[in-house]
Every structure is written in C-alpha cells, then in structure tokens.
Amino acid sequence: MVLPVPKKRRRISAFFKILIALTLACGALVAGGIYVMRSIKPLDLAEPPPEDGCEVVTEEDTDSLEVEQAANAATISGVAFARDLPEHAVVISYATVWQESKFYNIEHGDRDSLGLFQQRPSMEWGTPDQIIDPVYSSDKFYEALIEIDGYADMPVYEAAQAVQRSADGFAYDQHEARSRTMADAFTGVEGPAVSCWFPAEDAAPTDVEGAAEEMRRVFGVGPDELASAERQTGDLGWAMAQWAVAHARDYGLSSVTYQDRRWTLSSTQQGWGDAETPAGDGGLVLE
Structure with missing residues (x-):
C-alpha cells in the first residue's frame, strides 16, 4: 500500500525543483556572459587617426572630411x-553639393551630369572640361544663384532648388546644419578651424608659386595682395590660409602661417599652433 505524500512535502519538493532549475539557468547565463566578454575585443582608446583626412572645428560643431x-x-x-x-550663398552651395556629389568632383551622374554640382552640358552649363573644373562650376552656380530674386532671404533648400531644378528640391534641406558649420569654418569667421593631415610621401612636389597662382584664380587675389583686399564674406585671410591647408x-606645402598662427604638416591631427616667426598683420606665408 502506497501512502499519499503529505501536501506540505509535495510543496517543498516542488520548491526545490524550481530552485534547481533557476540555479542551472543562472549558471548558463553567467557562463554565456563570460564567453561573450572574452570574445569581444576591448575598445582601443589609443587607436590612431586615419592616414589622411581633415577636421573642421567650430564653436557649434566638429566635422570630419576627406582631403x-x-x-x-x-x-x-x-x-x-x-x-x-x-556667407548665405556659401551655405546654399554647400547644401547643394552635399546632395549632388558629397564634395567629390565626379565625372559621371544622371544623364550627362558632371562635377560637384552635377551640372549638365546639354543644359548649357558649359563644356564637360569646364564643368569638371571646381572653380568654373562654382562660379556658374553662383552666377545662377544671384539671378534668383530674393535668394538671400530664402530658405536654403528653396534657393538651391531654384538653381538646380531637382526632382526632389526638399532633399537639400537635410544638409543645411552641416553646411552652416562648414561655411563658418571655410569662410574664416571661426579663425583656424580647418586642419588636414596626410603622409608626406603622398604630397606633390612643393610648388608655392603654383598654389599662390591658383589662389588668385579662386579668390581673385593672391597672398601678396591680402593686406589690401576687402570682402564682405567672412575673414578673407583665414579663408585663404585654410584653402592652402586643404590643398x-x-x-x-609643409606649413602655412597666417599672422601669429602656423599649421604644420603632420601625420596626426595636430592642427594649428603658435608660429615661432609670425607672418605679421595680414601676412600669409606658404612653405
């Protein structure tokens, strides 16, 4: 004859079964956690920066770009x-280029579109060789922009669309904040905000005169004319200094000195420092 197990003993037995199951489950979780922890490589906080690149640092934000x-x-x-x-014109142009080419001077695009702004020879923007020249294509964009009545008071995406006549004009709006940060930096209003680095062996042969000549083509003035030049956009001196760094x-070029600040070529994100020999008021020295 089998005697029935008292209810109290059945409850205790069930309790121990649950306890054993929980213990086994926790053990499996702990073991799994240890395995995962051992499998994941620890974060290397000292990881070196990319071999080349540029950094844009303003009061509002920090951005990274390729050279x-x-x-x-x-x-x-x-x-x-x-x-x-x-500067508003620069913001509009930047928002446009982020959408069209991401600042790569590409030789292809939709139909016969080319270059930074994806301008089309068939739409009378110029010849392919002209459009692929960043100076020419930028000038043609601004030429069209200033023909838009009231562009200076328009939202960025509306002004960009008025020039580009894109299929989705509102797409330019997503790039406005980043474009404003970049415009503050590259127009010089933030001072030494742009720094670039790259291996010295990747650089072209030193051509200071060639750089100065191209600056005249871009800005309308060269480094030797800087002190007497006046422009309403940002700070011309810092804009030219940072153009030299970016190029x-x-x-x-191994160094760029403007007034009492100096950028020196480095394979790290060293940035600008104090110049041992200042360039003087309005001075810009390329080496």
Whole structure:
C-alpha cells in the first residue's frame, strides 16, 4: 500500500525543483556572459587617426572630411569671395553639393551630369572640361544663384532648388546644419578651424608659386595682395590660409602661417599652433 505524500512535502519538493532549475539557468547565463566578454575585443582608446583626412572645428560643431572634400569645399567658398557674396550663398552651395556629389568632383551622374554640382552640358552649363573644373562650376552656380530674386532671404533648400531644378528640391534641406558649420569654418569667421593631415610621401612636389597662382584664380587675389583686399564674406585671410591647408597635399606645402598662427604638416591631427616667426598683420606665408 502506497501512502499519499503529505501536501506540505509535495510543496517543498516542488520548491526545490524550481530552485534547481533557476540555479542551472543562472549558471548558463553567467557562463554565456563570460564567453561573450572574452570574445569581444576591448575598445582601443589609443587607436590612431586615419592616414589622411581633415577636421573642421567650430564653436557649434566638429566635422570630419576627406582631403579631397575639404579642398573642394575651400574652393567653393573661395569663389564666393571672388564674387563678394554673403556667407548665405556659401551655405546654399554647400547644401547643394552635399546632395549632388558629397564634395567629390565626379565625372559621371544622371544623364550627362558632371562635377560637384552635377551640372549638365546639354543644359548649357558649359563644356564637360569646364564643368569638371571646381572653380568654373562654382562660379556658374553662383552666377545662377544671384539671378534668383530674393535668394538671400530664402530658405536654403528653396534657393538651391531654384538653381538646380531637382526632382526632389526638399532633399537639400537635410544638409543645411552641416553646411552652416562648414561655411563658418571655410569662410574664416571661426579663425583656424580647418586642419588636414596626410603622409608626406603622398604630397606633390612643393610648388608655392603654383598654389599662390591658383589662389588668385579662386579668390581673385593672391597672398601678396591680402593686406589690401576687402570682402564682405567672412575673414578673407583665414579663408585663404585654410584653402592652402586643404590643398597642401596638391602643392606639396609643409606649413602655412597666417599672422601669429602656423599649421604644420603632420601625420596626426595636430592642427594649428603658435608660429615661432609670425607672418605679421595680414601676412600669409606658404612653405
């Protein structure tokens, strides 16, 4: 005869079964956690920066660009100086280029579109060779922009769309905040806000005169004319200094000195420092 188990003993037995199940489950979780922790590599806080790149630092934000992107941004801003246009025009152009080409001077696009602004030879923007020149294409964009009545008071995306006549004009709006940060930097209002770095062996042969000549083509003035030049856009001196930094790889420049600040070529994100030998008031020295 099998005697029935008292209810109290059945409850205790059930309790121990649950306790054992929980213990096994917790053990499995702990073991799994230890395995995951051992499998994940620890974060390397000392990871070196990319071999080349540029950094834009303003009071509002910090942004990273590739050297090619920074060089094109500096040229687009510089052409606005040559035309004596306000910073708002630079913001509009930047928002446009972010949408159209992300600041890469590409030789392809929708149908026959080319270059930074994806302008079309068939729409009378110029020849392919002209459009692929960042100075020419920037100038043509600004030429069309200033024909838009009241563009200076328009929202950025509306002004961009009025020039580009894109399928989705509102797409330019997503780039406004980033474009404003970049415009503050490349127009010089934030001082030494742009710094670039790259391996010295990647640089072209040093050509200071070539860099100065191209600056005249972009800005309408060269480094030797800076002190007497006046423009309504930002700070011309800092804009030219940062153009030189962004193009240092193209012209083999190892240092750029403006007034009492100096950028020196480095393979790290060193940035600008104090100049041992200041360039003086309005002075810009390329080496």
